[in-house]
Amino acid sequence: MKKLFPVLGVLTAILLIYALYQALVVAPTERTMGDVQRIFYYHVPSAIIGFMLFFINFGASIFYLIKRNPAADIVALVTAEVGVVFLTVNLVTGPIWARPVWGIWWTWDMRLTSTLVLWLIYVSYLFLRRFSSSGETPLLAAALAVLGALCVPFVYFSIWFFRTQHPQPVMGGGGSIDPRMLHVLLINWLAFSCFAFLVCWSRYRLEKLQREVDHAHALESLMNPRGGAR
């Protein structure tokens, strides 16, 4: 396992560089938007990976609620944290694309607003995990994660159900895309998925180790109540 991680890290770095080359050089230039459209190759995979991680968080939270499995709790925490990072990228790159194309940084339409609300739900989930010391925190967080995950389909389908300024989906939603652009999009999605997997893996190991250290501190405090407390 220790040898596998650096190998996967190098392969992912190569894949990310290749995906960047594809996005900047190989993908055709869009006729009306020009090069700004290339933001799409980072913006869309970030959203998809964020949603995927929130669904894993949902599954892990349900599993934790049923079985009280500590590993499931760690998976839930890690996927929420990394999911928030990817959704942050999505929320930041969107306005950078919108400014030259729409002439505005932000509009309170359904897709943008619901994405922001989803981000706030998972940020509050992370605040709850970080600042609550109650023994019931994983349980409360799991319940909040279930509510958060219910918002994901709403965000995704909001462009079908509401009239929004956001472009229509390029896959399976009435929109269309040049096959070469789709190819580049899929390469970027694959590269960032591998990256997300590695980040989740290292964050999982860190959290597991942190809990072992906390447990050791607690044992030390029990055995040596005067000097053992941190």
Add this chain to the structure above:
Amino acid sequence: MRNGYLFAAYAVTWVIHITYLGSIVRRYARLKREIEQLKK
């Protein structure tokens, strides 16, 4: 000018990811120090 937006979007993406990776590395380093103290 329009390429400036493209550069900004790509740059900010990597700034966010690298900042997060940096936070993981810092937490690992702090944890290692704690483990060393526990061993003593």
